[in-house]
Amino acid sequence: MDVNIEYFGMLSEITRCSEETISLSQNRVSDLRALLLRKYPALEQVDFQLAQNGEIRSEETGISHRNLALLPPFSGG
């Protein structure tokens, strides 16, 4: 499955892009996390979360949506 990932805040500086399309062979969040850490080792330093359809997804859940977002720690207010 091809997914589109948007990178927010400091994450877009690590990935050097605001979004990209990635091909997934396995569809758990933890699989995508492992893939991203291989592609961007500097992501290790950031406590990021993955969101799908406007909701944070935990590691063991599956990805069922094409549009994903990778979120660094929040800093509103």
Next chain:
Amino acid sequence: MDVNIEYFGMLSEITRCSEETISLSQNRVSDLRALLLRKYPALEQVDFQLAQNGEIRSEETGISHRNLALLPPFSGG
């Protein structure tokens, strides 16, 4: 001793004046309270306090200042 008493809020409606001069033969706050209750029986219905020089005086303290204030419950804000 002659003292000047200012009446605030609902108290001035009971006394029908905003201030008056009263002659005291005894100088404790409780004596003045008794005198005022004889003069204005309707004061019984109000939980009033006596202040002297900008400070609330308790019943057993003496009156040492000529300018007094009689205060009903506070309702600021």
Next chain:
Amino acid sequence: MSEHNNVFKTGAISSEFIGSAIAKHQSKTEIGAHGIFLGQVRADAVGGKTVTAIEYTAYEEMATQKFHEIRESALTKFNLTCLHTYHSLGLVKAGAVCLFVLASATSRKEVCRAVAYIVDEIKAGVPIFGKELFGDASHRWKVNR
């Protein structure tokens, strides 16, 4: 710590005055958070009548001293950069603001608690008296609970 101006304002505290007080703090760039409380005169219904305004009076000598004590106490209890308090005297119509507290600090942790503390202390300890006026000649004396 900015100097404390006179607490009492004649009549209602306008939204322009509040906006302007906020604007004045934008040059204080060490501030990260403002907590504000506004007391507004309610059009309470009492036995078929409605409060149209409150007329405030105060035992000013004591009230000014009490406002000062509350201010000093708040500055001791909470880590504030700035603190301003204003209360109306005279006539304030229903819907208008009669009390304005503005507490500012570097971070948010303290400002909301500081504002709540100050408002409670004002209501309990400052000799201000509110006469609730109905549309006709009648009135009722407000009592804080």
Next chain:
Amino acid sequence: MSEHNNVFKTGAISSEFIGSAIAKHQSKTEIGAHGIFLGQVRADAVGGKTVTAIEYTAYEEMATQKFHEIRESALTKFNLTCLHTYHSLGLVKAGAVCLFVLASATSRKEVCRAVAYIVDEIKAGVPIFGKELFGDASHRWKVNR
């Protein structure tokens, strides 16, 4: 309960906007108390440099939903007449306001606690990202504590 407008504002939230939001509530004469929180951009010093502005971005799809959830939760927990929340997107200079929460109720008991709750929830749960800009081309990513 008044309808909720769009939470996000482009750039700083002006003191005129805040004053005007307050003024709009003066026709709601059942309100007796407003609690307000303002977040202001601090000119923090970081290793010899000073923050001159914050540029805010958000994962808007989720942020809008989170603001809605926080609003509903606050309305359930606290007895409020009105609740408005605004947050900046884009550039906000040091000293300017980036967050404005206005909670209104018949009496004071709830508004300060409601405002503190809403601000805590926004800081912890809404995907907004602040890029602290220094006077030169450098920057630092803000992290809430």
